[in-house]
Amino acid sequence: MAITVAALIERFGQIASEAEAVGPDCLAGVVAHLDKVMPSLREKSVMDGSSASLSDSVIAIFSPERWRTKTDDLIAACETQNATVIGIVHAYAQDRVAKLISLADLMCTDDDRPDLVDHLIYWYVEAKSEWYQFNSRVNYQIMKGKEPDLSVMLCGSIGSAILEDLEKLFGRQDIEILTDYLHAPLPNSRELLEKRQNVA
Amino acid sequence: MSFVNPSLINNLGHATRDALDSQDYGIVKVDNDGTVLMYNRYESEMAGVEPSFAEGRSFFTQVAPCTNNRLFFGKFKDGVANGTMNDSFKYTFTYKMKPTPVDIHLYRDPVSKTNWVFVKKAA
Numbered sequence: 001m002a003i004t005v006a007a008l009i010e011r012f013g014q015i016a017s018e019a020e021a022v023g024p025d026c027l028a029g030v031v032a033h034l035d036k037v038m039p040s041l042r043e044k045s046v047m048d049g050s051s052a053s054l055s056d057s058v059i060a061i062f063s064p065e066r067w068r069t070k071t072d073d074l075i076a077a078c079e080t081q082n083a084t085v086i087g088i089v090h091a092y093a094q095d096r097v098a099k100l101i102s103l104a105d106l107m108c109t110d111d112d113r114p115d116l117v118d119h120l121i122y123w124y125v126e127a128k129s130e131w132y133q134f135n136s137r138v139n140y141q142i143m144k145g146k147e148p149d150l151s152v153m154l155c156g157s158i159g160s161a162i163l164e165d166l167e168k169l170f171g172r173q174d175i176e177i178l179t180d181y182l183h184a185p186l187p188n189s190r191e192l193l194e195k196r197q198n199v200a
Numbered sequence: 201m202s203f204v205n206p207s208l209i210n211n212l213g214h215a216t217r218d219a220l221d222s223q224d225y226g227i228v229k230v231d232n233d234g235t236v237l238m239y240n241r242y243e244s245e246m247a248g249v250e251p252s253f254a255e256g257r258s259f260f261t262q263v264a265p266c267t268n269n270r271l272f273f274g275k276f277k278d279g280v281a282n283g284t285m286n287d288s289f290k291y292t293f294t295y296k297m298k299p300t301p302v303d304i305h306l307y308r309d310p311v312s313k314t315n316w317v318f319v320k321k322a323a
Contacts, residue, residue: 135295139269142291
């Protein structure tokens with residue numbers, strides 16, 4: 001967990017450096033929020049009543065072949081023949097699911113399960129945050145009169161489809177907790193940090 | 201306001217669910233915080249979200265996270281703060297659907313002081 005937290009601080013530090021000055025306290029707040037959320041999600045985020053292990057389920061749901069087909073279906077629905085765009089979208093989807101499978105393959109025993117849950121959550125936060133960026137990039141292009149980038153739009157669509165399948169492994173409440181946090185991560189973290197400081 | 205039925209616009213304060221469901225574009229009634237009060241059939245079918253899920257939740261952060269930015273939610277917040285909202289713009293949804301270009305109209309009815317999001321798939 002310590003190594004993961006450090007990586008998260010580094011990641012949010014990169015994001016924060018491009019925004020208004022937020023200071024180390026708010027980065028600590030981001031970490032504090034996730035540290036708070038993770039234990040409760042770890043308790044709740046299990047597939048109840050399923051005979052398959054969580055890792056087996058992830059490997060089955062996110063198989064490269066399945067997502068190659070789903071990506072083909074999405075591209076067909078958008079009726080594009082652009083080979084570059086098609087290549088980018090397929091590469092993106094395959095990279096995304098490969099990371100999930102790698103996690104599940106490594107953390108495959110009952111003892112590993114809490115770590116797998118934690119890392120699926122980290123993956124979800126990363127992927128959802130990336131989808132927000134895709135969504136905003138496309139719509140800022142539109143707003144500024146530019147041609148929206150089709151590869152970005154399609155990566156947004158396929159990326160959110162992968163998120164949707166991952167959400168099925170968690171409870172609805174879990175997803176609402178993460179959604180609520182992600183819609184404004186720094187203000188939410190600031191608020192939590194202030195509450196903790198007031199209590200201390 | 202090219203795609204919104206003028207007779208509906210003039211009677212938003214008394215709009216019934218049946219009236220909203222009979223329209224061929226998405227209609228979402230939200231309160232000043234963006235909580236969904238009414239979510240019509242067209243919007244439900246386009247988004248793949250049941251009205252029973254949407255109603256009571258934040259449209260901009262929970263139901264339609266595509267809209268959670270300055271371009272959309274920001275315009276809404278400004279409109280509520282100013283007490284007037286009548287914005288039309290183009291947008292593209294990608295959340296759990298293929299890229300879907302839409303026309304959006306944000307409107308605050310001055311008579312009933314209610315807020316409305318109108319959505320129609322672009323031609």
